[in-house]
Amino acid sequence: MLRVFRYARLLGVGVLGVTLLSGCVANNPAASNTALAVDSSATNCAVSANEAPAGSIRFSVTNSGDQVTEFYLLAADGLRIVGEAENIGPGLSRDLVVQLDAGSYFTACKPGMGGDSVGKAEFTATKTDAATTVNVDRAAQVDTANSDHASSVTN
Amino acid sequence: MLANYLIGLREGLEAALIVTILIAYIVKINRRDVLPRIWIGVSLAVLLALGIGALLTYGTYGLSFTAQETIGGVLSIVATGLVTWMVFWMLRTARDLKGHLQGNIDKHLVGTGLGLVLVAFLAVGREGIETALFLWAAVQATGATTMPLLGAALGIATAIGLGALIYAGMLKINLSKFFTYTGAILIIVAAGVLSYGVHDLQEAGFLPGLHALAFNVSAAVPPDSWYGTLLKGTLNFSPATTWLEMFAWLAYAVPTLSLFIKKSRQGRTNAHPVQTAPQTPAPVPVAAH
Numbered sequence: 001m002l003r004v005f006r007y008a009r010l011l012g013v014g015v016l017g018v019t020l021l022s023g024c025v026a027n028n029p030a031a032s033n034t035a036l037a038v039d040s041s042a043t044n045c046a047v048s049a050n051e052a053p054a055g056s057i058r059f060s061v062t063n064s065g066d067q068v069t070e071f072y073l074l075a076a077d078g079l080r081i082v083g084e085a086e087n088i089g090p091g092l093s094r095d096l097v098v099q100l101d102a103g104s105y106f107t108a109c110k111p112g113m114g115g116d117s118v119g120k121a122e123f124t125a126t127k128t129d130a131a132t133t134v135n136v137d138r139a140a141q142v143d144t145a146n147s148d149h150a151s152s153v154t155n
Numbered sequence: 156m157l158a159n160y161l162i163g164l165r166e167g168l169e170a171a172l173i174v175t176i177l178i179a180y181i182v183k184i185n186r187r188d189v190l191p192r193i194w195i196g197v198s199l200a201v202l203l204a205l206g207i208g209a210l211l212t213y214g215t216y217g218l219s220f221t222a223q224e225t226i227g228g229v230l231s232i233v234a235t236g237l238v239t240w241m242v243f244w245m246l247r248t249a250r251d252l253k254g255h256l257q258g259n260i261d262k263h264l265v266g267t268g269l270g271l272v273l274v275a276f277l278a279v280g281r282e283g284i285e286t287a288l289f290l291w292a293a294v295q296a297t298g299a300t301t302m303p304l305l306g307a308a309l310g311i312a313t314a315i316g317l318g319a320l321i322y323a324g325m326l327k328i329n330l331s332k333f334f335t336y337t338g339a340i341l342i343i344v345a346a347g348v349l350s351y352g353v354h355d356l357q358e359a360g361f362l363p364g365l366h367a368l369a370f371n372v373s374a375a376v377p378p379d380s381w382y383g384t385l386l387k388g389t390l391n392f393s394p395a396t397t398w399l400e401m402f403a404w405l406a407y408a409v410p411t412l413s414l415f416i417k418k419s420r421q422g423r424t425n426a427h428p429v430q431t432a433p434q435t436p437a438p439v440p441v442a443a444h
Contacts, residue, residue, distance in 0.1 A: 068158045068379050079366050081358055083220040087289045089159035091303050092296050094288070097217045114373035114394055 033058060038107070040069045040088065045109035045119025054102040054125040061085050062093040067111040073098060073123070074106040086113075100125040159293065159303040161384040163310020166286040168388030169344065171318030173238065173278040176337045177271070179325040180245055183333065192268055196275025200283055208287025212295070218284075224359035227285065231352025234277040238345040239411060241274050242338045246418055249334045281348070286311075314388070338415055346408035347391025350400040354393065362399060369401040 034052040038045065042065040061071040073083040073096065082105060085096040102125050108117035174197060181189055211218050218226075293304040325333055357365040373394040376383045386392040393400065 066158065068162060080360065081220075081365070084224075084358065087162055087285065089162055089289070089293065089303050089307070090156075091300050092159070092289075092292045094292050095217065096220065098220065113378040115377075 035060065038062065038071055038109070039064055040071060040109040040111060040119075041065045042067065042111055043118055045071070045107060045117075045121070047107050047121065047123065050121060051124040051126055052100075053128045054100050055128060057098055057100055057125070059083075059085070059096045059098070059107075060093055061088055061096060061109075063088045063090050063111075065111045066090050068113055069109055069111040070113055071096060072106075072108045072110065072117065074108065076104045076106075078106050078120075102127040156302050156306045158379060159306030160310040160313075161379065161381065162289060163286075163307040164313050165310075165384045165388040166282055166289070167311040167314025168317065168385070169348070169391065170279045170281075171314045172321070172344065172389060173341070174275055175318040175322045176325070176341060177241065177274060177278075179322050179333070180337070182326065183330055184248060189268070189271060192271045193275045196272040197279050199272075200276045200278075200280030204280055204283025204287040205290075207284050208291050211284075211288065212291040221359045223284070224355045225361065227282070228352045228355030228359060228361070230277065230281045231348050231355060234281045235345045235349040235352065235407065237270070237274045237277055238341055238348070240270065242341050242345075242415060243418070244270070245334060245338065246415070249330060335419060338419065339412065342408060342411050342415060343390060346404045346411075349407050350396070350404040351391045351393070353400050353403045354397065357397060357399065364397050364399045367398045369396050369398045371395040 033056045035058045036052060037048040038059050038061040040061055040063050047059070059071065059073070061069075063069045067090065069088045071085045071088065071094075072081060074080060075082050082100070083096050083098040085094045088094045105123045105125065106120055107123045108120040110117045174193065177193055178190065181187065181193070290304070290307055293307050296303055325337070328336075353362060354365075356362045371394065376386065376392075376394045378384075378387065378394055383394065
């Protein structure tokens with residue numbers, strides 16, 4: 001029985017070790033860590049900002065709808081999943097922490113865990129050393145991007 | 156409330172099913188003495204998952220998306236291997252039991268001490284971290300509302316209750332029937348776990364084809380409906396299945412089921428007393444174990 005314990009413990013330590021080595025991201029909001037809030041409702045997926053400095057970004061996703069929801073951060077092609085927070089029950093919130101390179105991304109929610117995603121919007125990670133320039137045409141660009149990519153949001 | 160309840164139910168069902176079959180089998184072959192091994196595996200998985208979940212929720216470091224999906228995917232594939240091993244181990248011990256070779260059962264069980272712990276550990280721990288993260292999120296929300304935590308707890312309790320009901324039913328049927336049914340069920344469950352693992356690895360970007368869907372019946376079987384939950388929780392049926400998932404499912408289920416049917420028939424004829432020259436069961440290479 002002792003042997004069994006030792007093996008199982010070894011396995012546990014191994015799993016933990018792999019976990020710690022392979023994919024840890026800092027939870028504490030450091031100077032370079034941007035915290036954004038996402039509100040996932042039945043019909044919308046509102047992110048508190050549509051751009052943030054590249055680096056560690058924390059999306060705190062709150063489910064205000066009455067279905068289980070998922071939050072997706074997609075690459076510029078609108079398909080590849082960069083990050084995903086699953087199993088967010090009604091009334092709950094979950095964090096997705098991602099390390100983003102500068103570039104454009106999409107955010108979307110999927111209440112009900114199936115069918116079309118809702119509230120797909122463009123999200124930009126800006127270069128950290130350059131001064132952040134506010135793009136007045138941002139809204140227009142988002143609209144264009146939304147309609148351009150509307151056909152690919154089926155998953 | 157209902158949605159959170161269904162999440163708890165879904166996460167608990169598959170583990171409850173596998174552990175129930177394992178326990179019923181051990182009890183049926185009168186080896187209650189190895190039951191503690193199963194409980195050790197279950198407890199270790201629960202504690203480890205809750206611990207890691209708490210660490211990731213409240214600790215200094217969280218888990219990146221890719222790491223979480225990769226761990227989930229790899230654990231699923233390992234779990235498939237272990238459940239397959241369990242099915243063929245049960246087949247072997249059942250055959251020995253029919254031939255009254257009690258000594259052989261003892262021998263197999265000695266060698267499988269660690270195996271039993273691992274099956275129970277992985278059956279529960281596979282989705283444990285994901286479930287623990289969900290539970291801790293519900294705990295964090297208790298300042299505002301206790302309904303999500305209550306719903307999730309009730310869901311997991313229902314899964315365990317269903318397991319107990321199935322257990323009671325299984326004790327009533329005879330060993331050979333029990334064996335044929337549970338073996339086939341376990342292989343289908345394991346195939347589902349494998350295809351789920353493939354899906355995790357596709358999401359992590361390790362495997363291609365995340366958007367190449369073989370079929371999408373989300374409209375007919377909504378993932379958040381109660382029947383969608385039951386299908387997902389027991390068979391890991393995904394209403395939107397990719398080609399690679401379906402291929403993995405078939406590539407595992409078809410040969411494994413064929414081998415299982417062939418071997419269990421072989422066992423039956425061997426145990427038959429009328430047969431004068433029992434064929435010595437050729438050491439069939441076990442494809443997966």
